[in-house]
Amino acid sequence: MTFELTSFEDVKKLIDLEKVNQDKIVDGRLNGIDITRLKMCIHQSLDDLASINNATASTFSIGTSYEGREMKAIKISKSGETRPAIWIDANIHAREWITGAVCNYIIDQLLNSNETEIQSWLDEYDFYILPIANPDGYEFTHTTDRFWRKSRSENGSPVGCIGTDLNRNFDFHWLENGGASSNPCSNTFAGNSPFSDSEAANMRDFLTSISSRLVFYLSLHSSGQYILFPTGFDDTPIPQYNTYMSIGNLAAEAHGIRHGTNFTAGSVYNLMYTATGSSMDWTWNALKANLTFTYELRDKGQFGHLLPPDQIYPSATEFMDGLKVIMTELSREYLK
Numbered sequence: 001m002t003f004e005l006t007s008f009e010d011v012k013k014l015i016d017l018e019k020v021n022q023d024k025i026v027d028g029r030l031n032g033i034d035i036t037r038l039k040m041c042i043h044q045s046l047d048d049l050a051s052i053n054n055a056t057a058s059t060f061s062i063g064t065s066y067e068g069r070e071m072k073a074i075k076i077s078k079s080g081e082t083r084p085a086i087w088i089d090a091n092i093h094a095r096e097w098i099t100g101a102v103c104n105y106i107i108d109q110l111l112n113s114n115e116t117e118i119q120s121w122l123d124e125y126d127f128y129i130l131p132i133a134n135p136d137g138y139e140f141t142h143t144t145d146r147f148w149r150k151s152r153s154e155n156g157s158p159v160g161c162i163g164t165d166l167n168r169n170f171d172f173h174w175l176e177n178g179g180a181s182s183n184p185c186s187n188t189f190a191g192n193s194p195f196s197d198s199e200a201a202n203m204r205d206f207l208t209s210i211s212s213r214l215v216f217y218l219s220l221h222s223s224g225q226y227i228l229f230p231t232g233f234d235d236t237p238i239p240q241y242n243t244y245m246s247i248g249n250l251a252a253e254a255h256g257i258r259h260g261t262n263f264t265a266g267s268v269y270n271l272m273y274t275a276t277g278s279s280m281d282w283t284w285n286a287l288k289a290n291l292t293f294t295y296e297l298r299d300k301g302q303f304g305h306l307l308p309p310d311q312i313y314p315s316a317t318e319f320m321d322g323l324k325v326i327m328t329e330l331s332r333e334y335l336k
């Protein structure tokens with residue numbers, strides 16, 4: 001089924017369709033986990049997974065959100081947290097629901113896949129995965145506004161606007177160069193200062209705590225089908241530009257094998273727009289992680305944030321195809 005989104009009515013129809021489909025498939029399970037559950041039960045499924053796999057997996061909180069929700073993450077480690085660390089987050093932008101689902105699929109594969117290649121990652125790395133980096137905003141997209149993007153903090157707006165764009169709230173060229181907004185009503189409001197919002201500060205603190213081991217930072221967004229690397233500040237190529245470009249292109253090729261989905265690799269600035277204060281740029285600059293990528297997952301605008309549930313599984317499997325390429329490159333000597 002295809003929709004031309006030409007009116008508000010069409011968007012409303014699509015939201016209704018999405019709800020119906022979700023209700024239908026809520027009990028569908030894959031490899032022991034229901035990857036299609038997109039609602040707050042993601043937290044419950046994290047606990048379920050950790051309890052089934054308690055030798056390697058455990059959940060933990062990196063802190064609480066503005067409204068007091070836990071920022072629940074899962075740690076998958078066979079080493080007692082001594083190996084090089086990989087961090088994955090999703091849903092820092094509340095409305096980008098596909099990212100949490102793909103994140104859940106990655107967790108499922110790490111814990112349940114029979115593939116030797118995927119299992120070998122756990123012999124080399126410790127994984128830390130945060131499926132919902134913006135729990136207040138995420139809840140708000142389910143209760144009130146499907147298209148909410150920001151956090152839900154009071155931001156000093158004289159006219160009552162709410163929320164910070166958490167992916168503009170990190171301290172890398174914060175609010176410089178037009179890469180974010182100082183207007184509290186804007187969807188790209190950078191916050192009142194770097195790390196003014198607890199969600200961004202909690203991520204900063206946890207990432208800093210593992211920074212001596214952090215080799216790969218991955219942040220999942222949607223949509224647009226882009227494989228993005230630093231920076232969003234300006235067009236000056238980072239020293240590792242050629243490496244990132246070549247890994248990004250290899251991954252893009254792999255992402256397309258299964259369904260022909262076309263991903264494009266490049267810097268945020270070159271491929272999208274000026275964006276300052278992102279979690280990726282801060283991690284790249286402040287923590288010197290060996291590799292940092294931000295993904296914009298499906299699609300290229302047809303459904304946008306209302307990606308139908310029947311695209312979740314293809315999105316997840318094609319993502320894993322490219323992730324394998326990145327993981328192979330990560331293990332090469334030149335990146336160590």
Ligand SMILES: [Zn+2]
Pocket residue numbers: 093096221222
């Ligand atoms: Zn986003």
